[in-house]
Amino acid sequence: TIGVATCGRKEVVNRMVADIIRQSELPDKIILAPIDKDRDVGELNLPEAIRGRVSVLDGPPGLTAQRNTILKNVENSSGIILFLDDDFVMHKDYCKELRSLYQKNNDVVGVAGYVIADGINSTGIEYDEAVSLVNEFSDLASERLKNNGTTNGCNMSFRLRVIQQSGVLFDEKLPLYGWFEDLDFSAQVARFGKVVNTNRCVGVHLGHKSGRTSGVRLGYSQVVNPFYMWKKGTMPFAEMAVNVGRRVSANLIRSTYPEPWIDRKGRVRGNFRAFLDILTGNDDPQKILKF
Numbered sequence: 001t002i003g004v005a006t007c008g009r010k011e012v013v014n015r016m017v018a019d020i021i022r023q024s025e026l027p028d029k030i031i032l033a034p035i036d037k038d039r040d041v042g043e044l045n046l047p048e049a050i051r052g053r054v055s056v057l058d059g060p061p062g063l064t065a066q067r068n069t070i071l072k073n074v075e076n077s078s079g080i081i082l083f084l085d086d087d088f089v090m091h092k093d094y095c096k097e098l099r100s101l102y103q104k105n106n107d108v109v110g111v112a113g114y115v116i117a118d119g120i121n122s123t124g125i126e127y128d129e130a131v132s133l134v135n136e137f138s139d140l141a142s143e144r145l146k147n148n149g150t151t152n153g154c155n156m157s158f159r160l161r162v163i164q165q166s167g168v169l170f171d172e173k174l175p176l177y178g179w180f181e182d183l184d185f186s187a188q189v190a191r192f193g194k195v196v197n198t199n200r201c202v203g204v205h206l207g208h209k210s211g212r213t214s215g216v217r218l219g220y221s222q223v224v225n226p227f228y229m230w231k232k233g234t235m236p237f238a239e240m241a242v243n244v245g246r247r248v249s250a251n252l253i254r255s256t257y258p259e260p261w262i263d264r265k266g267r268v269r270g271n272f273r274a275f276l277d278i279l280t281g282n283d284d285p286q287k288i289l290k291f
Contacts (some may be wrong), residue, residue, distance in 0.1 A: 001029040001074050001160075005066035006086040008035075010042050012208050013086040015127060017054060020047020021047040024094040025080070030054045031073060033066040056183035063178035064170035077164050082157040082193075087206035089118075089242070090155075091137055097200040098157060105145070109193030110158045110186050111201065112151035119207025123261050130204035137202050146197040149190040153182030156203045162192045174285050177213040180229060180243075187234035201262040217288040222247045222267065223274035224283045247271075 006013040011184070017030060030053050034040030039058055041112075059069030067083060074081055080102055084090075094113065101111060117133055119125035125133075162168075167190045174181045186195050226243050229235035235243075251267040258264035277283040 001031060001076065002027045002082045002084055003031045003033065003067065003070035003074070004084055004086050005040060005063050005070070006040050006041060007061070007066075009086055009208060010040055012206075013041060014044060014094075016084070016086050017044065017050070018046050019089060019127075021050055021089065021133075022092045023095045024093050026050060026053070026100065027095050028053065028079065029074075032056045033059055033069045035061040035066070035109070036177070040230050041223070043230075047073045051209075057200065062172065062175045064174050064181050066173045067170045068172065068179075071163060071169060073159055075176055077161050079160050079188070080157050081160050081163070083153070085154040086135045089127065089134060089172065089204045089206065090142075091134040091210075093140065094201050094203060097140070097198075100107045101143070101145075101200070102157075105194070105196075107193050108145075108159075108196055109162045110151055110156065110195035112186075112187045112195075112197045113155040113157075113201035113203055114197070115205050116202055118154075118205045120205060122207065124207045125159040125204060127206065130206055132201060133204050140200045140202065144199045147194050148197060149187065149195045150197075151186040151195060152180050153178075155201070156182055156186065157201055158186075158189055160191075162189060165194060171232075174225055175289055176217065177221070179218065179225045183227050184232075184234045187229075209260065213288070215263025216270040217291050218228035218263075218265030219251065219270020220274045220288050221270070221285065222251075222291070223271050224229060224277065224287075225285050227278055227283060228285050242268060 032041055037056055057069050057073055059066055117125055144204060170181055172186050223244050226235055226240040230237055230240040248271045251264050251271055255264040255268050
């Protein structure tokens with residue numbers, strides 16, 4: 001089952017779902033979890049081969065809540081749930097390779113695919129360019145699995161049996177864009193088996209800029225969310241410190257000559273607000289809902 005949480009990007013998600021027709025092996029189901037069905041999805045114009053596989057669910061807003069809506073409505077406990085961002089373009093053999101990986105590796109409970117290009121680090125990648133990039137990736141290399149216990153939220157999958165038996169859900173205390181919700185979730189699942197990165201499930205993340213959170217909110221989450229995860233036990237202190245330090249440093253350095261697509265000054269303000277809240281014991285990931 002492919003699960004997609006989406007918000008305010010009707011054209012993007014429609015194109016993404018229609019693109020799944022390129023898969024050499026189609027998924028059994030595709031579940032969309034928008035905030036508002038009409039605004040975020042609308043009337044899907046899909047190829048007949050996948051039209052009957054798609055369902056659109058109602059549920060509370062926020063990335064973690066929307067993904068939980070998907071998990072609570074998946075019935076096949078013996079299957080795989082593949083979470084994709086609504087601007088992710090898969091290689092034609094992605095689903096085929098993913099099925100094969102889980103079938104061959106019974107100890108694997110989570111998988112992150114290989115992102116060959118990520119538009120989040122630039123102005124973004126156009127859909128046609130992304131399709132060209134994955135089509136050029138015709139010869140997949142010999143399989144290499146890296147057991148590092150983490151996933152990339154734009155394309156990550158898990159064994160449903162493990163999730164349903166353990167009761168693991170996405171932490172809804174990480175609101176809105178849910179910064180690091182992927183690492184928090186995969187850390188919980190990794191207690192029950194291997195969470196690996198593979199080089200054979202390939203795709204491109206377009207990095208579409210609409211529908212994302214503000215610079216101040218994101219800056220706050222960049223500091224407070226890892227701190228919250230450290231206290232919770234899903235992120236080691238050293239990893240938390242490195243992640244926070246790397247992003248705060250980047251925001252400070254680049255705020256003098258920011259990229260046009262990034263609100264660096266807003267992120268810096270959010271970073272410092274987060275540090276102040278941590279020092280005074282008032283830190284809470286959900287405070288961004290009041291910004």
